[in-house]
Amino acid sequence: MIRTGIATLAAWSALFVCSPAALAQSGPPASRLELGVGVRWIGVEPLGTRAATETTGAGGTSPLFSTTSELSAAAGIDGRVGVRLTRFLVAEVEGSYSKPELRIAVSADAEGAAPITATEAIQQFTIGGSAVWYVPVHQSPRFAPFAIGGGGYLRQLHASGTLVDTGSFYHAGGGMSTLLSSGGRWHSKGVGIRADVQAFIRSNGVAFDGGSKVSLATGASFFVRF
Amino acid sequence: MRRAFTALVIASLVLGHSSSAHAYLKFGVPIGGQQVTVKWAQTPVRYFVSDTGVPGVSAVDFQNAVGRAFATWQAVPTASITYQLAGVTSALPGSDDGSSVLGFRSRPDLDRVLASTSFLIDSTTGALIESDIFFNSAFQWSTAAAGETGRYDLESIALHEIGHFSGLGHSALGETEMISTGGRRVLSAEAVMFPIAFAPGSIAARTLKADDIAGISDLYPDGDFQTTDGSLSGTVTKDGQPLFGAHVVAFDPASGSMVASFTLNAQGQFSIGGLSPGPHVVRVEPLDDADIDSFFDSSHTVDIDFKVAFFDQVVAVPKGGDSGQIALKVVHK
Numbered sequence: 001m002i003r004t005g006i007a008t009l010a011a012w013s014a015l016f017v018c019s020p021a022a023l024a025q026s027g028p029p030a031s032r033l034e035l036g037v038g039v040r041w042i043g044v045e046p047l048g049t050r051a052a053t054e055t056t057g058a059g060g061t062s063p064l065f066s067t068t069s070e071l072s073a074a075a076g077i078d079g080r081v082g083v084r085l086t087r088f089l090v091a092e093v094e095g096s097y098s099k100p101e102l103r104i105a106v107s108a109d110a111e112g113a114a115p116i117t118a119t120e121a122i123q124q125f126t127i128g129g130s131a132v133w134y135v136p137v138h139q140s141p142r143f144a145p146f147a148i149g150g151g152g153y154l155r156q157l158h159a160s161g162t163l164v165d166t167g168s169f170y171h172a173g174g175g176m177s178t179l180l181s182s183g184g185r186w187h188s189k190g191v192g193i194r195a196d197v198q199a200f201i202r203s204n205g206v207a208f209d210g211g212s213k214v215s216l217a218t219g220a221s222f223f224v225r226f
Numbered sequence: 227m228r229r230a231f232t233a234l235v236i237a238s239l240v241l242g243h244s245s246s247a248h249a250y251l252k253f254g255v256p257i258g259g260q261q262v263t264v265k266w267a268q269t270p271v272r273y274f275v276s277d278t279g280v281p282g283v284s285a286v287d288f289q290n291a292v293g294r295a296f297a298t299w300q301a302v303p304t305a306s307i308t309y310q311l312a313g314v315t316s317a318l319p320g321s322d323d324g325s326s327v328l329g330f331r332s333r334p335d336l337d338r339v340l341a342s343t344s345f346l347i348d349s350t351t352g353a354l355i356e357s358d359i360f361f362n363s364a365f366q367w368s369t370a371a372a373g374e375t376g377r378y379d380l381e382s383i384a385l386h387e388i389g390h391f392s393g394l395g396h397s398a399l400g401e402t403e404m405i406s407t408g409g410r411r412v413l414s415a416e417a418v419m420f421p422i423a424f425a426p427g428s429i430a431a432r433t434l435k436a437d438d439i440a441g442i443s444d445l446y447p448d449g450d451f452q453t454t455d456g457s458l459s460g461t462v463t464k465d466g467q468p469l470f471g472a473h474v475v476a477f478d479p480a481s482g483s484m485v486a487s488f489t490l491n492a493q494g495q496f497s498i499g500g501l502s503p504g505p506h507v508v509r510v511e512p513l514d515d516a517d518i519d520s521f522f523d524s525s526h527t528v529d530i531d532f533k534v535a536f537f538d539q540v541v542a543v544p545k546g547g548d549s550g551q552i553a554l555k556v557v558h559k
Binding site: 047048050051052053054055056057058059061062064065067069102103104106109110111112113114116117118119120158159160162163165206207208209 | 399400401412413414415416424425428429430431435477479480482484503504505507508509511533534535536537538539540541542543544545547549550
């Protein structure tokens, strides 16, 4: 099963790592456990356009006003725990919290109401898992490019606190981790930072047209390896 | 037990103007100092149809068209009301005999009234005892499947009247323009219960809209309607003063549906029920697309001197609950 998973990850990680370099012996430190906390930014998610219409005597429709909706970009915090499964493969459990804004721009009112953007703060929680594959290419001992993919459960709480939307999310992308120091504090084997860029795909949750939403996500975190 | 009866007559679907009715979808009567919703206490509600036709519409055509309209209301999955044809009668609608009768009557004096519904109400409980609908044979009618030029679609008008028959008032979800001969012309409407009819030939009002469905479901909730749908409530003020009779519309961007109500008391409060859970856009407008007396009796003063506006926040309607009070502020035109 693991071998199959590695093969799959290897196939799509080629999309993110363009180096044709030969396999190398160097790679991520042989630590067993990694704890990380950081910030994550998820880009804007368009939610579509919908007009409020009324029926005409001929059976057609007449627009009363128009709406265009989006879930705004937002930065949040995330944390993760990673366990090394093989030399190049790490399994992670991750969670995040962010507070995007639901924005509905209202315009073209048939009776001349001033355009407005109605807003609502959404608290978004995610919990999920990822597979991180450290790309076995020539690299310095301190820098390790990786491909990452995963998914999980998403919960969005509306401002009133009385309405909850749930859904799922998937993400895939790549990044680089850098060791700042090896060994030392907290009985660790090293501390470092990690950055990634991913496609973030959300299904359900706050959505008006039922389709999946794709946006850009990027994150940076501080980690400790044990 | 002795009961006192009160007759309440509603002139309903009209050409250009209408007579008094109450507001927000449901009729109410004051009983013991409290406003009580007027509705049928038991279903199926039995009705008779008149044995008299008019040119272009036979008695059988009439019975079938009315039957389709009743079936449309009865098919609302979130409402429990049912109707039953009790038979054909030679009696005319409008006589307080305890039987609900639908039929034609010639009322050329009511030159703008297509049809009208009258009630007999138990004034101790608000329960409907009888409800009659007359269709004005001074107009030309049709039951043709695709409508007929120059004739009013009987099924469409019956659908509106049966809404009243069931206890619903008028909806203001529609746009009109004044016409040179007096009265108004409907440009569009998003509720069968809008008080002014489409032009002759139109069959666009044979289908219930979200506002109608919310209204009948609110009156006769079925199954888990009250736990699956939510409501939105709040106040409307102008210059800090509560506004009576403001028309408040909740728009669901997920479905595109609109459900509306009015501010109905001196505090400017409104409540819109029967909403799908989820984010909503709220719009408030003056009651200027139909005569005010289509909605409120003359004892109420309705302020229409304010601009149409949207609430600047998205309002989340919870499942089986209320959004919490929102405060809408409007300004002079």
